[in-house]
Amino acid sequence: MEIVQLGKTDLKVSRLGVGLVEIGLQLTENDKDQAYDLLNTALDGGINFFDTAECYGMSEDIIGESLSHRRDEFVLATKAGHPSYGTDGMRWSVNTIKQSIDRSLKRLKTDYVDLLQIHAYDIFGQPPDDIVQVFLDAKRDGKTRYIGYSQENEEAMWAIKSGLFDTIQTAFNIMDQRGLVDILDEASKSGMGVIAKRPIGNGMWGRTFKKSDHYEDSVAKSLRVRAEKMQSIGPIKTEPDNHILAALGFVLHHPQVHTAIVGSRNPKHVKSNIDMVNNQLPISSEYVEELHKRYEIVGRNWRSID
Numbered sequence: 001m002e003i004v005q006l007g008k009t010d011l012k013v014s015r016l017g018v019g020l021v022e023i024g025l026q027l028t029e030n031d032k033d034q035a036y037d038l039l040n041t042a043l044d045g046g047i048n049f050f051d052t053a054e055c056y057g058m059s060e061d062i063i064g065e066s067l068s069h070r071r072d073e074f075v076l077a078t079k080a081g082h083p084s085y086g087t088d089g090m091r092w093s094v095n096t097i098k099q100s101i102d103r104s105l106k107r108l109k110t111d112y113v114d115l116l117q118i119h120a121y122d123i124f125g126q127p128p129d130d131i132v133q134v135f136l137d138a139k140r141d142g143k144t145r146y147i148g149y150s151q152e153n154e155e156a157m158w159a160i161k162s163g164l165f166d167t168i169q170t171a172f173n174i175m176d177q178r179g180l181v182d183i184l185d186e187a188s189k190s191g192m193g194v195i196a197k198r199p200i201g202n203g204m205w206g207r208t209f210k211k212s213d214h215y216e217d218s219v220a221k222s223l224r225v226r227a228e229k230m231q232s233i234g235p236i237k238t239e240p241d242n243h244i245l246a247a248l249g250f251v252l253h254h255p256q257v258h259t260a261i262v263g264s265r266n267p268k269h270v271k272s273n274i275d276m277v278n279n280q281l282p283i284s285s286e287y288v289e290e291l292h293k294r295y296e297i298v299g300r301n302w303r304s305i306d
Helices: 021-025 029-044 059-073 094-108 129-140 153-162 180-190 218-232 243-252 267-279 285-299
Strands: 003-005 012-014 016-019 049-051 075-080 113-119 144-150 167-171 193-197 259-263
Touching: 012 016, 016 029, 016 267, 021 029, 021 059, 029 059, 029 267, 049 193, 049 259, 059 075, 059 094, 075 094, 094 113, 094 129, 113 129, 113 167, 129 144, 144 153, 144 193, 153 167, 153 180, 167 180, 180 193, 218 285, 243 259, 243 267, 243 285
Parallel strands: 016 049, 016 259, 049 075, 075 113, 113 144, 144 167, 167 193, 193 259
Antiparallel strands: 003 012
C-alpha cells in the first residue's frame, strides 16, 4: 500500500483509507465479530487511516474494543459537533463538543486522536469562534495532534483560507468534481492534508440503473443523474472493467488527494479494494481526462443534456 505524508503534518497515511460510518450505523451488537474482522482486515492489508465520528453509532466503541492494542499502527481520525451516540445535548454547543471529545477518547480507548475534525456537514458559512476554539484547545491540551474541517464548497474554501486547520475532508468522485480546480488545488498550495470522502460516489458509476433501484436521497439522486448523463455520451475505450476500480483509480489519480476513505461493512469488500489499489493502479490518464471532459459537459450543467 502506498504511504504518503498528510500535507504538512508528520502523519503518514495510506492512499486508501476506511470510513467507519457503516459499521457504526448499519451493524448491530450481534455483528461485532464482523466489524472486528473488517477493521483487522483493513489494518493487516496495509490501510492505516481510520475515519470515524462521535455520531456514527457504535463505531468508536468497536474501534476501541478491537484495535486499541494496535494503536501505534494506525492514524486515528474522528469528528465532533453533534450529541454523541446515545447521549443528550445541543448540537454545536461548546459543552456538547467538549463532552463529546472526552467521550470519544474514552470509547476509542486512547489518550489522543491523530486528527480531530469539525463535523460541519450542517454548518453553512463560518462557524462561531467559540466552537473553533474548542478544537484549538483540544490540540493545545494534547487530546488531538491535528485538527481538520469536513465540508464542501464555500465552507471548505473558508476552512482552507482561514489557516486554522491542518486537513480538509471533502467529497470528490467521478460524478462530483466540483472541488478539483479550487478546493483540492488551494488546499495543496496551503500544505493541508486532503481526505476525499465518497470516492466511489455511492457506487453509482458504471451501474445499469433500473427505476426500482433509484435512490430518493438528494445526494445519491444527484450522483445517479450525473452518472447516467455522463455514461449516456458513450463508451470509453480505456475504461476498466470493474466500476469500483474506475472510481478509486479516478480519485487516486489526483496527487492532491492524500487518502480516499471508502465505507464498508463487509470485510471481503475491503480486501478487494486493497487488492485493486495495490495491484491494478494507476488507471489510464486518457480515461481520467475523458471523465474530466464529461463532467464539464454534464456534471456542472447536466440539465442541458436531453
